[in-house]
Amino acid sequence: xxxxxxxxxxxxGSFQVITKIIASLPENxxxxxxxxxxxxxxxxxxxxxxxxxxxxxxxxxxxxxDPIKAGKIYLAPANYHxxxxxxxxxxxxxxxxxxxxxxxxxxxxxxxxxNYKRKLVGIILSGANKDGALGLKAVNDSGGLTIVQxxxxxxxxxxxxxxxxxxxxxxxxxxxKIIEFLLNLDS
Amino acid sequence: xxxxxxxxxxxxxxxxxxxxxxSDYSERSFKRRVEKLLIDNHMDINQLSLKISKxxxxxxxxxxxxxxxxxxxxRDSDMWITLKHQILPKLKKxxxxxxxxAGCSSGQEIYSMLILLHELGxxxxxxxxxxxxxxxxxxxxxxxxxxxxFNLGYLDNFDKVIKENPLNFEETKDVPYEKYFDIDKxxxxxxxxxxxxxxxxxxxxxxxxxxxxxxxxxxxxxCRNVIIYFNNKxxxxxxxxxxxxxxxxxxxxxxxxxxxLGPVSNNFDRTKGFYKKKQF
Numbered sequence: 001x002x003x004x005x006x007x008x009x010x011x012x013g014s015f016q017v018i019t020k021i022i023a024s025l026p027e028n029x030x031x032x033x034x035x036x037x038x039x040x041x042x043x044x045x046x047x048x049x050x051x052x053x054x055x056x057x058x059x060x061x062x063x064x065x066d067p068i069k070a071g072k073i074y075l076a077p078a079n080y081h082x083x084x085x086x087x088x089x090x091x092x093x094x095x096x097x098x099x100x101x102x103x104x105x106x107x108x109x110x111x112x113x114x115n116y117k118r119k120l121v122g123i124i125l126s127g128a129n130k131d132g133a134l135g136l137k138a139v140n141d142s143g144g145l146t147i148v149q150x151x152x153x154x155x156x157x158x159x160x161x162x163x164x165x166x167x168x169x170x171x172x173x174x175x176x177k178i179i180e181f182l183l184n185l186d187s
Numbered sequence: 188x189x190x191x192x193x194x195x196x197x198x199x200x201x202x203x204x205x206x207x208x209x210s211d212y213s214e215r216s217f218k219r220r221v222e223k224l225l226i227d228n229h230m231d232i233n234q235l236s237l238k239i240s241k242x243x244x245x246x247x248x249x250x251x252x253x254x255x256x257x258x259x260x261x262r263d264s265d266m267w268i269t270l271k272h273q274i275l276p277k278l279k280k281x282x283x284x285x286x287x288x289a290g291c292s293s294g295q296e297i298y299s300m301l302i303l304l305h306e307l308g309x310x311x312x313x314x315x316x317x318x319x320x321x322x323x324x325x326x327x328x329x330x331x332x333x334x335x336x337f338n339l340g341y342l343d344n345f346d347k348v349i350k351e352n353p354l355n356f357e358e359t360k361d362v363p364y365e366k367y368f369d370i371d372k373x374x375x376x377x378x379x380x381x382x383x384x385x386x387x388x389x390x391x392x393x394x395x396x397x398x399x400x401x402x403x404x405x406x407x408x409x410c411r412n413v414i415i416y417f418n419n420k421x422x423x424x425x426x427x428x429x430x431x432x433x434x435x436x437x438x439x440x441x442x443x444x445x446x447x448l449g450p451v452s453n454n455f456d457r458t459k460g461f462y463k464k465k466q467f
Contacts, residue, residue, distance in 0.1 A: 061444065062444070063444045063445060063446045064414070064415040064442075064444055064445050064446070065419060065422070065446075065448060066446075077443070077444050080444060081216070083213075083215040083216055084215070085213060085214060085215050086214065086215075091213040091214075091215055091216060091415065092415045092444050092445075093213075093216045093255065093415060093416070094255060094257040094412045094415070095216065095219075095220070095255050095257065096257065107219070111215045114215070
């Protein structure tokens, strides 16, 4: 299956998992990796730098209408929603918070699933609210592949449990298995 | 579930009933707001289109709800600090400084700017104009009353921008909030002082259709987190308008994650979110 993009959503307790995942990906990874992570309202800067320390791939907070390219990691900017637009570009928005969150994982996942259809891999990690559950369902409904971090592997399992009850997920994996899976996608 | 055809019918209904044209808005987020509009009004797309064609007040309310009106006092403090220390000092020698807030929404950015100008001793020479597509938003801009609790967090931004000096952390300037706005904790309001409110010329203006409606060019145009709702084509059109409305060496200020794409970007020098119009 030739996938076009990987999208990952995470919240409380996901920082270490994300760091491990991106540290494992090679410099010229063959897909774009889109991250939609909740962060504390007052920790708006320094996040990219913190993630970049371990990453071989470049990590960018995209501008509005930036094209989405393979081999790059895109992080939803603080205080913006991030949509994937047809034509493989990002669109940002300052609309109201969704699920108490901006960026909202549901919005990023739903729009990405609309653009990539079955060529999308959606992954939900540790988190303390239900954002992402409907987004992962949208990925599933469009025929994309869905992965949820094993709740027993999560620091905070609420988000992964919500995703598992909202839709039939393809794989429930611990961090190590998620990394293996992503490395196998690389071509 | 709203289909793309539904969105097109909605856009057509609005076009038929008014001068508003949403054809070139960013698709994903616009579609989502149409969905929300239908849910909030308990209508399907046919009922909504019909009511738009018959009821002008309803149409204005729909336009208010379909456009995004999130704004904060001193949103992105880094931008305001750059403005304070690098941009505004260059304009201080001018006899007049013309400023246009395009897409001002409920007005928090206008008041942030006025407060900063006042602190820099540039209030008198500033001529401040503000526009929005929606008349209700203009009214709330004029009123200058905001929810206290909701804006509480943004008072930190006021402190950062107005009271602190980023080059010297030991230096702080004691500026009481009451100098610029009254806080009423019981009513849960922040109300801007009258001398700020009466400083601004407000006009209704649609970036899609209207040109520069003021008989002036500008030293500063602020249009932050507005063009993210437009597609590339409309973005270029609007940047062209700003380019033509700026004095040479004037600055266009966009949102932290907006950029100018395409050929018109050659007319500007960029530093962070500030675009300086080049001399030709």
